[in-house]
Amino acid sequence: MAQSGNVAAGVDNTFRKKFDREEYLQRAREREDKEAQGKAKSKSRGPIVQRKPLKHRDYEVDLESRLGKTQVVTPIAPLSQQAGYFCSVCECVVKDSANYLDHINGKKHQRALGMSMRAERATLEQVQQRFEVLKKRKDTEGFSETDFDERILKQQQEEEERKRLKKEKKKEKKKEKTAEEEPEIDPDIAAMMGFGGFGSSKK
Ligand SMILES: [Zn+2]
Numbered sequence: 001m002a003q004s005g006n007v008a009a010g011v012d013n014t015f016r017k018k019f020d021r022e023e024y025l026q027r028a029r030e031r032e033d034k035e036a037q038g039k040a041k042s043k044s045r046g047p048i049v050q051r052k053p054l055k056h057r058d059y060e061v062d063l064e065s066r067l068g069k070t071q072v073v074t075p076i077a078p079l080s081q082q083a084g085y086f087c088s089v090c091e092c093v094v095k096d097s098a099n100y101l102d103h104i105n106g107k108k109h110q111r112a113l114g115m116s117m118r119a120e121r122a123t124l125e126q127v128q129q130r131f132e133v134l135k136k137r138k139d140t141e142g143f144s145e146t147d148f149d150e151r152i153l154k155q156q157q158e159e160e161e162r163k164r165l166k167k168e169k170k171k172e173k174k175k176e177k178t179a180e181e182e183p184e185i186d187p188d189i190a191a192m193m194g195f196g197g198f199g200s201s202k203k
Pocket residue numbers: 087088089090091103104108109112
């Protein structure tokens with residue numbers, strides 16, 4: 001103990017940092033400059049490209065195809081097989097449908113698709129054309145109340161058919177299960193093994 005004290009003797013370990021106002025001000029200025037430069041850089045990152053205006057989707061968003069299904073999820077599985085919604089454009093997984101919709105409507109995703117978030121301002125001509133298209137569609141489809149009823153009816157029938165198939169599947173599964181649980185025992189083999197059925201125990 002005394003020795004270690006001796007080693008330290010003669011060494012000036014009383015140094016303390018002294019607050020040098022000028023020095024720290026200078027450092028702060030330098031840091032601010034650096035940050036400002038960094039910001040400017042990140043803003044003009046990459047070549048400036050004119051991204052296309054926002055376009056409406058030409059596909060249906062599938063939110064329900066995996067609804068009610070069971071899936072084994074392992075952390076080492078590829079992203080597309082993880083729990084949640086996978087965006088193949090951005091190669092990311094979002095946890096639920098609401099967030100998935102937010103994602104595919106969001107800035108990052110649209111940018112990856114080469115679109116800016118700006119919607120094109122439609123001209124009068126475009127609006128008129130659109131009206132024409134919709135009018136024509138209405139004429140050819142002849143959308144009316146009877147059609148509406150028919151469509152509802154069709155949907156109901158489809159729904160019932162789906163339910164019926166589901167029930168049948170369930171029944172089949174149950175059958176298979178009971179068959180597995182109660183294998184038929186050949187009476188001869190049972191007798192050979194010494195248990196001639198539970199009802200007729202020999203004495
Ligand atoms: Zn995306």
